[in-house]
Amino acid sequence: MSVRRVVLVLAAFAVIAAGMVTLFPFQSSSASGYGHEAELVPTDPVPADAIRVCESCDLQQVLDDAPENAVVVVEGGSWSPVTISTPLRLVGIDWPIIDAEGKGSGIVIDSPDVTVEGFDIRNTGRSFDKEDSGVYFEGERVRVLNNRLTEVLFGVNGAIGHDSEIAGNYITGQEGVSEGLRGDAIKVWYSHRVQIHHNRVDKSRDLLVWYSNECDVYENIVTNSRYGFHFMNSDDGNASRNAMANNSVGIYIMYGKHFTVEDNLLQSSRGPSGHGIGLKEVDGFAVRGNVIYDNRIGIYNDNSPYSIGEYGIVSGNVIAYNDSGVGVLPSSRSTTYFRNSFVENLEQVTVLGGGPLSLANAWSQNNVGNYWSDYTGYDADGDGIGDIPYRNGALTEQIRRSHPQLQLFRFSLAETAVDFAAQAVPLFEVKSILEDQNPLVRPPEVTNAPEVWHEQNPNRSIGITVLLLVGVGASMWWAMGPSRDANTMTEQA
């Protein structure tokens, strides 16, 4: 074998290794697959007697002069910010642009019963004091439909606007601004019965519903923001079929009563908080049928339900591949968890801050428990329910709770050995933090939640793998094949 061969074989390995590193840099499961379009919601047809705004008209003047309940149509073009003070319907066709040129808000609505649809609103100011917004409204029954809002501080910002509707908007914050310094894509303040749906939000701060009761939030897609949705002091809210990915927190509910969180996808919430669903002192909640995937903590429960006699139901969720499936503070109680699938979470259930989990939480209802991927029991009578209870908690989990610095040894063989020894030779009892008397042996039916978004590129993987195999095979064959040098070498010797 010649020197050249050795060098080439070693080089081949180096190239393979370097190739792996460069071709597989870490990618968070970026949610770019959702695209940058909102699904538009159907709107009423434009009537024949609509006021059509000419190209050279002053849009503000037209709006001021328009009679009540008029329909004003703008076709394309670029316009200055406007204020609407009469109940009317403003329709944009071919995406007319409203450019605030970095000052103030785009469209300010100062009247009830106003509808704005089909506008492309850009470049609002940067003042948090004045809450510069793409669309700002104060008025009941306002509808903000199918707009595009880019480079805005706040997106759609409403106050005292009961029975309003915010739907089909695409909203994105300013590029290159850290999430804490962005505004909120949608903010609703003291506005009851607001419908927020089919919006597509990217790179914003929060989506807030504050002091607003009976709001419905459904089929929105929120990515790369801080809070997917944040309900605060709002009662009887409902969030369903939303897809929240790559946010710091998926859906966070604080201090309200009677919430339903149903069929949402909460994926990769990995910010400083990193909660899929957070429940803080919420009185009465039903978390049903959500897919909670790859979050730091899937469901975070801080003292909910808060008042005596209130309920908490967590059922039918798929809680998979989170660092902690469910993280609860020790004070949390009166919550029933059943029919959930706990799949491959690094820790299925964690009590945050240590201590045992209150016995006032139930892990099964009517003899139906949860599916646990690490359940090691059996189901001899074939009724779908395991015959021995599921107990949570490995010895190292228990040690880690009191000595958090030992998290450094996660996935080490030492840790595996400790757990194995604790199981094989149970000299002392590992305190399990929960016991599911009726564990399911098969996961219940999957839900109506949006599908988990995977960055799939099998072709690239196949290519790289085949290249790797061929490369290794060829270099080995070449390295070991007969060579003339060997003979010359022997002769020389």
Place this chain on the structure above:
Amino acid sequence: MSLRTVATLTQQELLDALRNKWFVAYAIAFVLLCVGLAMMIINSAGYTGISGFGRTAAGLINLVLFLAPLMGLTLGAQALATEREQGTLAYMLAQPVSLAEVFMAKFFGLAIAMSAAVSIGFSLSSLAIIYWSGGTGVDVFLRLLPLTLLLTLSTLSIGLIISAQASKTVTALGLAVVTWLLLVLIGSLGIMGMSIVVGLSPTVLLIGSVINPLEAFRIGAVLQIRGSLELLGPAGLVARDRIGDMTTAVLTLVMIVWIIGGAFVAYLLARRKEFQ
């Protein structure tokens, strides 16, 4: 020193590796276990149709930590000791080849053979995942390959240090297994125990761990798969805040120092043993 001689001896070493039942057994075990784990990863996702990095996939880190050092240490430890025991080393050194050439050939030959075994194990399991699950989760294997190669070579160098000293294969193998236990279990358990008793600061904990090439691999693997070290608690956050983007580079450097430094020390020891 003639590079051509090194090359020829390297080739001989490769052929010997293929004839070595230990090596073949390791290679087959590695490939089978990798593919088996791949099946388990696919299966764990099967019910819900969602795949990801969970406890099963984390088993890959355990598998590599278990098998790669065992392979590197025992094969490395046998390398010179066996030849010395059989007298072939003395015979070879009576020829116009230097100890440096023989030593380099040992290192390169074993390095190539083991790298090939690891690469084949990883690529076959990737293919299994692609075939049965359409490619989700395949990244885990491919991302860990460079680190696994580094880990294997680090332990090979440590094995050669043992081999440089030992006169008998049995001694070398015994020492290799003890070293393996030390690196895999006792070291970590010791630090864990000390941390509980004395309360080591996260920085000390981190440095104390990373010196061990196995721990460097593990931390690097978590970083590669998860993209951050926050899973590793306070010590992970120290690494994030103090070293930041350089973490992978630092961990790689630790292992490279073990590879080159270990091999060099092994050579010096072997020279002392042979020519004293």
